[in-house]
Amino acid sequence: xxxxxxxxxxxxxxxxxxxxxxxxVAAGPVGVFMLLRRRAxxxxxxxxxxxxxxxxxxxxxxxxxxxxxSLPVLLAGAGAAxxxxxxxxxxxxxxxxxxxxxxxxxxxxxxxGLGVVGLSYVQTLPVAGQAGLDxxxxxxxxxxxxxxxxxxAGVAAVLVVVIALLFKExxxxxxxxxxxxxxxxxxxxxxxxxxxxxLATVVxxxxxxxxxxxxxxxxxxxxxxxxxxQKLGRMALLAAAFGGVSAYLGAAASAGIHHLPTGATIVLxxxxxxxxxxxxxxxxxxxxxxxxxxxxx
Amino acid sequence: xxxxxAIDLPALLIAIAASVACALPGSLLVLRGQxxxxxxxxxxxxxxxxxxxxxxGRIASGPMLLGALAAGLVGAGLIAxxxxxxxxxxxxxxxxxxxxxxxxxxxxxxxxxxxxxxLDLNHALYGHLEAALWLxxxxxxxxxxxxxxxxxxxxxxxxxxxxxxLAVLLVLAYKELRLASFDPDYATLQxxxxxxxxxxxxxxxxxxxxxxxxxxGSILVIALLTxxxxxxxxxxxxxxxxxxxxxxxxxxxxVIGYNSAAQLETSGSGTIAAVGGLAVAxxxxxxxLRLRVKPPVASPGNGPNTAVRPLRPGSA
Numbered sequence: 001x002x003x004x005x006x007x008x009x010x011x012x013x014x015x016x017x018x019x020x021x022x023x024x025v026a027a028g029p030v031g032v033f034m035l036l037r038r039r040a041x042x043x044x045x046x047x048x049x050x051x052x053x054x055x056x057x058x059x060x061x062x063x064x065x066x067x068x069x070s071l072p073v074l075l076a077g078a079g080a081a082x083x084x085x086x087x088x089x090x091x092x093x094x095x096x097x098x099x100x101x102x103x104x105x106x107x108x109x110x111x112x113g114l115g116v117v118g119l120s121y122v123q124t125l126p127v128a129g130q131a132g133l134d135x136x137x138x139x140x141x142x143x144x145x146x147x148x149x150x151x152x153a154g155v156a157a158v159l160v161v162v163i164a165l166l167f168k169e170x171x172x173x174x175x176x177x178x179x180x181x182x183x184x185x186x187x188x189x190x191x192x193x194x195x196x197x198x199l200a201t202v203v204x205x206x207x208x209x210x211x212x213x214x215x216x217x218x219x220x221x222x223x224x225x226x227x228x229x230q231k232l233g234r235m236a237l238l239a240a241a242f243g244g245v246s247a248y249l250g251a252a253a254s255a256g257i258h259h260l261p262t263g264a265t266i267v268l269x270x271x272x273x274x275x276x277x278x279x280x281x282x283x284x285x286x287x288x289x290x291x292x293x294x295x296x297x
Numbered sequence: 298x299x300x301x302x303a304i305d306l307p308a309l310l311i312a313i314a315a316s317v318a319c320a321l322p323g324s325l326l327v328l329r330g331q332x333x334x335x336x337x338x339x340x341x342x343x344x345x346x347x348x349x350x351x352x353x354g355r356i357a358s359g360p361m362l363l364g365a366l367a368a369g370l371v372g373a374g375l376i377a378x379x380x381x382x383x384x385x386x387x388x389x390x391x392x393x394x395x396x397x398x399x400x401x402x403x404x405x406x407x408x409x410x411x412x413x414x415x416l417d418l419n420h421a422l423y424g425h426l427e428a429a430l431w432l433x434x435x436x437x438x439x440x441x442x443x444x445x446x447x448x449x450x451x452x453x454x455x456x457x458x459x460x461x462x463l464a465v466l467l468v469l470a471y472k473e474l475r476l477a478s479f480d481p482d483y484a485t486l487q488x489x490x491x492x493x494x495x496x497x498x499x500x501x502x503x504x505x506x507x508x509x510x511x512x513x514g515s516i517l518v519i520a521l522l523t524x525x526x527x528x529x530x531x532x533x534x535x536x537x538x539x540x541x542x543x544x545x546x547x548x549x550x551x552v553i554g555y556n557s558a559a560q561l562e563t564s565g566s567g568t569i570a571a572v573g574g575l576a577v578a579x580x581x582x583x584x585x586l587r588l589r590v591k592p593p594v595a596s597p598g599n600g601p602n603t604a605v606r607p608l609r610p611g612s613a
Contacts, residue, residue, distance in 0.1 A: 040389040041333055048516075088578075096581045098327075101388070102527050105332040109520035110574015116423050116516070116567025117558075124562065138403055138418060212422070213403075216396030219389055227383060259407045261418075267400035274393070278382055 015149035016141040017251045020208035020266070022156035023201070024217060024247025028239030029163050030201045031222035032232070033194060036174040041104050044215040045089050046082040047202045048108040051115025051211060053081020054136055055122055062127060069132060071148040071207070078136075079203045085111055086195065139210030139263030141251055148207070155204050160240075163197065170194055171232055208251060210263035217243060220270040227274075227281035246270035299436065305559060307431040307450045312551040312569060314456035315509035316521050320547035321463040322502040323522035324540045327530055329478050333388060334373075334499065335522035337395035339506045339515045341372035343402030343421055346510065351405070358455045362507055369503030372398050373496075399515075424514030426555075426565035429453070452512040459508040463501055467540065470497070475536050517566040524573030525550060528580040550576055 034043060057077025062068035085107055092103035119133060141149075163170070172180045173190045181187040198218075205214040225238035250266030326335050345368025349360040372394055380390035406418055433448040434440055447454075467474070476484040477494040506518045513521070529542035554569030561568065 035389055038386060038388075040386070040392050041336075044336075044392065092577070092581060095585050096531055098527055098530060098577075098581075099330045099332070101330055101332040102327050102523060102530070105336050105519055105523040106527050106574055106577045108336065109516055109523060109570050110577065112516045113520055113567045113570025113572075113574060117561075117563045117571050120564035120567060121561070134419065137422065213396050213400055215392055216400065219392045219396070223383055223385060223389060223393055261403055261407060264400035264403035267396055268404065271393075271397040271400070278379075283384075 012144060012146050012149055013141070013255050015146060015153060016144045016208070017248065017255065019149055019153035019156055020141055020251040020262070021244050021248040022153055022160060023204050023208055024221070024243035024245070024266070025240045026156055026159035026163060026243075027201050027205065027214075027217040027247075028221040028225065028241070028243030029167075029236035030159075030197050031218035031220075031243070032225065032236050032239050033170050033174050034198055034218055035222050035226075037194070039198070040219055041101070041215070042086060042089060043198055043202060043218050045104045045108040045111075046085045046199060047206075047211045047214045048115075049085025049088070049111035050078035050082045050203065050206060051112055051136070052118055053077040053079070053084075053115075054133060054206075055115055055118030056081070058122060058133060059118070062125075068122075068127060071145075071151060074133075074136075075151075075203050075206065078206055079199055081111070082199045082202055086199070135210075136206045137210050137212055138261045139206070139208045139213070139266070141208050141255065141262050144207065152204060152207050155200070159197065159200055159204065163236075166193065167233070167236065170197075175232075208247065208262055209266055210261075213263045213267050216267040216270065217247070220267070220274055221246065224270070224274045224277050224281075227277045227283050230283065242270065242273050246273055299434075302434050302437070302440075303430055303432055304427075305555075306434075307429040307453060308426050308565060309552070309555050311429050311450065311452050311456060311512045312426060312555045312565065313548055314453060314460055315513050315517075316525065316547035316551040316569075317544055318456050318460035318463060318505045319509055319518060319521035320525045320543040321460070321467055321540070322498060322505050324526040324529060324543035325474060325478065325498055326502060327523060327526035327543075328536070328539060329498075331498075332523050332527075333391055335502055335506070336519050337372065337376065337391045338369050338499070338502050339510070339518040339522070340395040340399040340402075342368050342503060342507045342510055343515065344368050344398050344405060345371075346421075346507065347402050347405040351408070358451060361511070362455070362504070365507035365510065366500065366503050368398065369506070370500065373499045420514065421510075422514050422516055423564055424510070424512050424517060424566045426512055429512065452508075456508045456512070459504055463505060466497075466501060470494070471537075478536075513566040513569070517570045520570035520573040521547060521550075524570075524577050527577045531580050531584050546576070 034040060054074050054077055057074050058068040061070055061073045088107045089103045092098055092106065093100055098106070122133065169185070169190050172185060173187055173194060177187050177191070201218065202214050205217060209217050221239045221242035224242050225235045228238055229235050246269035247266050250269040251262055254260040254262040254265045323335060326332050342365035345364035345366070346361050349364030353360045375394045376390050379385060379394055380387060383390070385393070402421070403418060406421065429450040429452060431448070431450055434445055439445050473484070473489050473494060476487065477489055502522065506522070509518050509521060525546035526543045528546045529539050532542050533539050550573045551569055554572035555565055557572060558565040558568035
């Protein structure tokens with residue numbers, strides 16, 4: 001456990017932990033914007049929708065190259081499926097009188113069902129590598145290959161950089177899309193970008209947190225940060241810090257303690273930060289409670 | 298031994314019973330725009346089930362039901378608490394609480410004690426529909442004897458009473474539910490307590506979710522709570538018909554789903570969930586095409602793009 005905390009539990013494990021931590025850092029601010037745009041559980045639908053994409057990518061790759069398991073291919077499939085899931089939720093809402101929550105629940109469970117069907121089919125195939133597919137359910141960084149760990153850490157780092165560079169634009173469309181449009185900003189493209197960041201975070205998080213729980217890493221650090229400050233910039237920084245710390249602690253604990261599932265441990269670490277913040281943070285006291293997120297003046 | 302009687306019949310009956318038990322509270326959840334409460338509850342029961350497991354050391358219906366019911370209600374209370382204390386919108390508070398409780402359940406599953414008994418994450422996520430065996434009836438004629446039904450697989454013995462109890466509750470509280478769902482203000486004036494109905498609906502959903510949980514897993518529970526009711530929502534505006542349609546579609550989805558799974562040799566619960574999702578997509582497309590052929594009488598809120606139209610109170 002101590003070894004893992006000090007990043008000395010092996011080179012692969014250390015890279016995987018750094019990747020998980022970077023993911024946590026990215027998930028914090030992405031979650032802040034997601035909550036601002038009230039899309040908290042849309043991400044849940046997207047993350048569950050990755051499962052059929054993963055399975056399909058595995059099968060296509062198996063058919064093309066004879067070997068199914070290649071992390072970049074699987075994650076590409078996951079990303080495409082997550083985007084389709086979001087589109088499906090929007091299509092259901094636009095073309096019927098089903099409410100948002102109903103559309104989300106239908107897509108989430110239907111897509112996950114398709115994924116489970118695919119998994120049960122893949123398990124009957126006489127090929128190797130399919131056993132690892134369900135690691136994406138709750139995440140498992142232990143035993144990750146070095147190239148995969150580098151990939152995850154690299155993408156997570158790119159995410160962090162993109163969020164930092166585009167912070168001003170993201171803030172604009174989160175608070176006042178109409179003003180932004182009137183002022184000549186490419187609001188639609190920025191909206192697409194914000195959704196893209198959300199999907200990228202979900203996909204990168206599959207390996208460490210897993211698809212069932214990744215939405216927690218978007219919600220909990222952001223909510224915790226909101227207990228401490230109302231200024232968006234500080235909130236995003238704090239959320240990044242909370243996300244990074246909980247991902248680091250969770251990944252280290254699961255690397256050090258046998259059988260401890262990485263994703264669940266990371267989520268519990270984030271929950272602990274929230275639980276500690278709730279009674280002591282300035283903005284959670286009812287008498288000084290903010291009404292909602294206020295744009296910084 | 299008749300393989301259909303031993304393997305397919307119990308699984309099929311469990312699938313149908315689970316679908317109907319979930320469709321009853323699910324129809325109300327969808328109507329009230331609370332589908333995600335079902336999502337949250339189906340995840341939150343996990344730690345309750347695992348703790349009941351650890352306490353008794355075996356799979357037993359009673360403690361499991363109690364543990365899950367407690368976890369569901371504690372979770373619902375936590376959602377309300379977090380929502381108020383952190384000033385959050387409902388869906389964010391739900392997402393926070395249910396993921397944390399589910400994570401707790403996943404960690405508890407990996408403890409030494411839980412690893413000894415036959416419950417793991419895959420089981421919790423997609424159940425064990427195929428594991429239901431019923432060796433007692435040797436021929437169809439055996440089913441005529443009432444006593445043989447007492448030897449039915451345990452999930453069935455748990456699901457059927459739960460479904461019946463929920464149906465009775467629904468009939469008894471029908472008038473109050475209608476009022477509280479469509480006009481909570483008027484209901485309060487009339488002396489009903491919408492809070493009490495919220496609580497009862499939460500408890501009923503938890504009961505259905507946990508009874509179905511063991512057989513079909515948490516994700517299918519969400520599908521069963523939502524998909525049949527979503528299709529029914531597209532078919533009718535009357536509460537009674539909505540509930541009836543939900544139960545009907547739940548049965549159809551369970552039968553088609555289970556049969557497809559048996560043909561394709563895929564996971565039973567996964568196939569039923571997939572069939573549920575595809576059925577909703579089909580219903581939306583069919584309804585869309587019908588509207589195009591025969592445009593509805595123009596009345597406010599009757600267009601295809603209307604989000605949620607409240608049912609006409611008193612039309613049922």
